[in-house]
Amino acid sequence: xxILIASDHGGFKLKEHLKTYFKKQNYEFEDMGTYNxxxxxxxxxxxxxxxxxxxxxNTLGVLICGTGIxxxxxxxxxxxxxxxxxxxxxxxxxxxxxxxxNIVCMGGRTTGSLIAEEIIETFxxxxxxxGRHQRRIDLLEGI
Numbered sequence: 001x002x003i004l005i006a007s008d009h010g011g012f013k014l015k016e017h018l019k020t021y022f023k024k025q026n027y028e029f030e031d032m033g034t035y036n037x038x039x040x041x042x043x044x045x046x047x048x049x050x051x052x053x054x055x056x057x058n059t060l061g062v063l064i065c066g067t068g069i070x071x072x073x074x075x076x077x078x079x080x081x082x083x084x085x086x087x088x089x090x091x092x093x094x095x096x097x098x099x100x101x102n103i104v105c106m107g108g109r110t111t112g113s114l115i116a117e118e119i120i121e122t123f124x125x126x127x128x129x130x131g132r133h134q135r136r137i138d139l140l141e142g143i
Contacts, residue, residue: 001124002059004049006032008042008071011064011108014116018062021117027124046074046083053102054080060124061103072105082140087111092119096126098133 003022007015012034022029032048034040042065049061061083065071068085075083083103084095087110095101104123106116 001028002056003027003029003062003124004032004052004059005029005062005064006034006045006049007064007108008034008045008066009037009039010042010066011068011071011106012037014064014106014108014111014113015062017113018064018116018120021120042071043074046071047078049103050075050078050081050083054078059102062120063103063105064108065105066107066109068105068107068110072103075103075105080141082137086119086123088115089118089122092122093126096123097129098136100128100133100137 005015005018019031033045046063049063053059053061063071063075072083072085075081081103082099082101083105084099084101085105086092086095092104
């Protein structure tokens with residue numbers, strides 16, 4: 001499993017925390033920016049991750065902006081992306097089980113570092129249930 005992670009300035013501190021967490025867990029990851037707290041535009045960083053995740057096997061994305069809202073909207077503009085704005089473990093689990101989400105989005109100003117770790121663990125370790133949910137994923141892909 002490889003994780004592509006990016007943020008804007010509003011998500012920078014949480015991104016840096018998660019990178020430390022990934023290292024402790026021995027997760028393979030790639031930091032795609034931003035690299036400081038200087039103001040930047042979140043669509044740029046959403047696109048860096050969203051262009052790659054659907055096209056790389058065994059790869060998930062993590063995107064963080066101030067609230068997670070803008071970066072999730074930007075990511076979902078890309079074909080094959082199912083980016084879920086998540087603020088709880090339950091949402092992380094359901095985003096994978098029911099929606100086969102491939103990018104998890106969080107708010108750096110709204111999500112604490114410990115819950116972010118739990119969200120990541122749940123997101124990575126939950127499998128898509130398929131079945132009736134696959135029909136809905138197919139409908140999404142047709143839009």
